Amino acid sequence: MPLSVSLANPDFDADMDFARTLVADGVQVFKVKTGFSGHAFDIHRLETLRSEFGDTIDLRIDYNQGMVGHEALRRLRDIEAFAPDFIEQPVPADHWDTMAQLRAAIDTPLLADESVFSPADALRAVKSRIADLFSIKVMKSGGMRRGQMVSAIAEAAGIACYGGDMFETGLAHLAGLHMVAATPNISLGCEFYQANYYLAEDLLAERFPVENGTVVVPSQPGLGIDVDEARLAEFAMEARG
Numbered sequence: 001m002p003l004s005v006s007l008a009n010p011d012f013d014a015d016m017d018f019a020r021t022l023v024a025d026g027v028q029v030f031k032v033k034t035g036f037s038g039h040a041f042d043i044h045r046l047e048t049l050r051s052e053f054g055d056t057i058d059l060r061i062d063y064n065q066g067m068v069g070h071e072a073l074r075r076l077r078d079i080e081a082f083a084p085d086f087i088e089q090p091v092p093a094d095h096w097d098t099m100a101q102l103r104a105a106i107d108t109p110l111l112a113d114e115s116v117f118s119p120a121d122a123l124r125a126v127k128s129r130i131a132d133l134f135s136i137k138v139m140k141s142g143g144m145r146r147g148q149m150v151s152a153i154a155e156a157a158g159i160a161c162y163g164g165d166m167f168e169t170g171l172a173h174l175a176g177l178h179m180v181a182a183t184p185n186i187s188l189g190c191e192f193y194q195a196n197y198y199l200a201e202d203l204l205a206e207r208f209p210v211e212n213g214t215v216v217v218p219s220q221p222g223l224g225i226d227v228d229e230a231r232l233a234e235f236a237m238e239a240r241g
């Protein structure tokens with residue numbers, strides 16, 4: 001399934017160099033993290049990405065709850081000019097009415113991330129019509145089965161889902177990958193990029209499998225790739241209660 005990689009560096013030049021590296025690796029889906037360094041900065045990044053790569057890449061936008069209601073609509077209309085696939089969680093998780101209003105006002109699909117953790121959240125989000133799409137993560141839902149429950153509620157409402165990730169290692173990527181692969185309604189790709197692109201070292205005995213911008217589901221039993229026990233011991237920390 002297609003790998004989506006986040007661009008989140010406040011250093012503009014470093015962010016664009018990273019995007020070029022990713023395109024050279026075959027990545028075609030980018031999630032641009034917005035709202036952390038000003039609207040003009042976000043627009044400049046999107047203009048640069050579209051002028052350099054045109055329509056050869058898909059752009060998704062993620063505010064991580066970074067706007068308040070009164071400033072959101074005009075900014076989202078600016079963002080829509082760059083034809084993103086979706087806009088993710090523009091306002092805080094519990095601002096349900098604002099999410100519903102924004103969803104009704106813009107043409108781009110709105111995706112709920114922090115607003116939808118549990119199956120109960122998903123049911124309420126469907127009833128309140130806060131989003132066109134949901135992001136599902138194993139840790140956010142509380143496990144693979146509960147993630148599938150969120151997807152089932154979404155599917156009944158005609159809402160497609162996206163395979164999100166947290167700050168995690170390849171081990172968690174594997175759990176998420178199997179959940180996504182076994183859940184057809186999680187159809188918008190996945191973002192299991194931390195192990196290969198953000199971490200200095202991972203815990204898996206083999207590299208997390210990404211080929212030409214596509215995540216490959218391993219066919220071995222269990223999660224499909226062994227943990228590197230020596231590296232696990234090296235990075236283990238003592239927990240004090």
Ligand SMILES: [Mg+2]
Nearest residue numbers: 062064088113
């Ligand atoms: Mg998000």
